[in-house]
Amino acid sequence: MGLPIYKFFNNVCLRPLSGALLACAIATPALADWEPTKTVEIIVPAGAGGAADQMARTIQGIVVKHQLMKQPIMVINKSGASGAEGIMDVKDAKGDPHKLMAAFSAIYTLPVAVNLPFNWRDLNPVAMIALDEFLLWVNAETPYKTPKEYLAAVKAAPPETFKMGGTGSKREDQIITVALDKVAGTKFIYIPYKSGAEAATQLVGKHIDSNVNNPSENIAQWRAGEVRALCVFSAQHMVYKDKITANQSWADIPTCKESGVDVEYQMLRGFFIPSGTTKDQVAFYVDLLKKVAATPEWKDYLAKQALKDVFLTGPDFVKFLEKDEAFHNKLMNEAGFAHKE
């Protein structure tokens, strides 16, 4: 099913369009007063091949293809200690405008969980370019069709019978699991894996009963009919209406709230540069990311990964960060994930 759509995108939409855009990009000179003077490094505080890494490499590809920047751009993975390595690296690079960090919710959870001496205010926020969704998935061979049915079964079984798998410990996946437990009165065993891909395989192999993976982490298994999406942890349905499986699109999946499970969670995908950088330098990257977000390749990427298209910058972005941080702190403390001396 997907094949004709992708082919269509690739052959009909992307190629001629990208040529036209390329011409545009060359024709208009950069407006910002500052420009990078050497190679820009995108620091990814996550492993190669993961969602944050793929996004950074997609942006790198778009920047190179459309020649949005004169200097070269490189992606560097600093995934040590669940990303703390990359975050601290950017924090310590005060005044260096050639480092761009790909951020996700680890910027709030890590400082709380392991007492990392870091706060996002230690960096200069550039822009948020998308929100990542989370869904509740079960193996397709199980009888559960709705989150209510599934959670009722979990509740009916003795506590700690059903296993929820997820990425890492005391991070977004476990936060959602604890929130589910609280709302539904269930008691899952949470099993932390190294990556979302591992959690996806383990669900297909029935080593766990459910996971709360991002769309991109489970799409392959979903299309193959091996897993079933019960609900999405967001306020509205997703917007992508192309059929992904034989009879379902992302937009067809109900929200958890409307299915009677009041849990909402979305994760930011944004960019920061080190503190001590100037307004012009921030403005350059805001402009760069705006240009990236306007390309057809980026729209295509958002659709494929089922990301929510949101672009925030300046005071709006800061306001979002403040609210999101308070939300995470509350969840982390309620779940008992805060670091104890």
Add this chain to the structure above:
Amino acid sequence: MNELDALFHGFAIALTWYNIGMMVIGIVLGIIIGVLPGLGGPNGVAILLPLTFTMQPTSAIIMLSCIYWGSLFAGAITSVLFNIPGETHSVATTFDGYPLAQQGRAGEALTASFTGSFFGALVAVLLITFLAPLVAKFALKFGPPEFFAVFLLTFCSFVGTGKDPFKTIISMMLGFGLAAVGMDTVSGELRMTFGWSELLRGIDFLIVVIGLFGLGEILLSMEDGLAFEGKSAKINTRVVLETWKKLPKYWLTLIRSAAIGCWMGITPGGATAASFMGYGIAKRFSPNRDKFGTGQLEGVIAPETAAHASGTAALLPMLALGIPGSATAAVLLGGLMVWGLQPGPLLFVEQKDFVWGLIASMYLSNIAGLIIVLSTVPLFAAILRIPFAIIAPVIIVVCAIGAYTVHSAMLDIWFMLLFGIAGYVLKKLDYPLAPLVLSLVLGDRAEAAFRQTMMGSKGGLGVFWSNGLVGTITTLALLMLFWPLLAFAWRKLRRSLGGDADSAA
């Protein structure tokens, strides 16, 4: 015979001048990456990935996978010549490869390792060609207990093989300790970082290896009066042919290692674990097991065959299930998405040209790879003729660059120097280094698998015998561990029975 039709269709796609050119470029780049310690397959592929964004997906994956094959082949070169593993999976190759080079048999060792690699790859590609969908399902059977059982088997196949089992265990425990530094993924807490943010990322195994083996070796040769032991290695058609003549003798090792490699690649245990297990098991079952470590061709073939088979087989779950079987496969998976392909179970159905083009290219590029690496050996062997006083500082600089490349961190160079001294001391005291490296590589994953299992079973150990698969592997592992004791007890029993019979007579 659908697969054969599809395969020949694939050959038609792969056999264009453009794709063959990409293949050769990929392999040569891969060899360079493989020779440089610190720069491994995953980094190499990740660095070059953006170059391929504008290419046809099939040509792009042919080039990138060739980089991977090149690095798999070439990791052995520095292991054999200088005792410095160019890739993580060629650590086990140093154990017998370097002694061979010291005896002036580097040409033989390299030929054997490349041919073994080629054989391993061939078996894995055949498996991918004919059994992919079937075998892919097997990978799904692996949950935390199964993973732990496999790691246990690898560890156990090593314990009984050393001269002094207690020194082996001490060395292994040191490795476990080092592996635990950094973030613990299961609890999400930091361990043994002592509030030092540089230690957050843990101690990378490559840095330890470069120090222990590379620097340690140079310190040892300095003590021996600056005489570099490496004799000039001749490699010409005769050496190659003569080595090939000897290889059929090791058919059992070749087949066993290829099987281990395929299994570890599919399940994803990884090429490094596969090479150690290949070596450990070859040593356990070889009639010359006492001579392992002194320069046995078998000791070179076993890890290399397993590593290359595993590296190749790791692409199978990536293509058939969308699960990367190795770090490099994970980067390639990212590439697939950028090229507009959706990896996963439907790839074989929807993207036949891509999948079969890739599989066909795996046959061709491994043949091309074998020819290219064999012909570059004289070049590398010539390095051995350079006097030690010149080559040693160069090696130290290359080691330092390698250590720095892993995380772009200065501290790692200091760690490398520290482990160089540790390696020297441990060697002097006759502690085996291999178990330390093994537990440093797998310790973290074995621990995570064990604790995930315990979370699921609420602390019950019975889960390691809860189904046929995990029960068999666990039992096998325990048998391996206690084999020396069992053999000893059996001999004792027989002797005492025999003695009784004698006295009765």
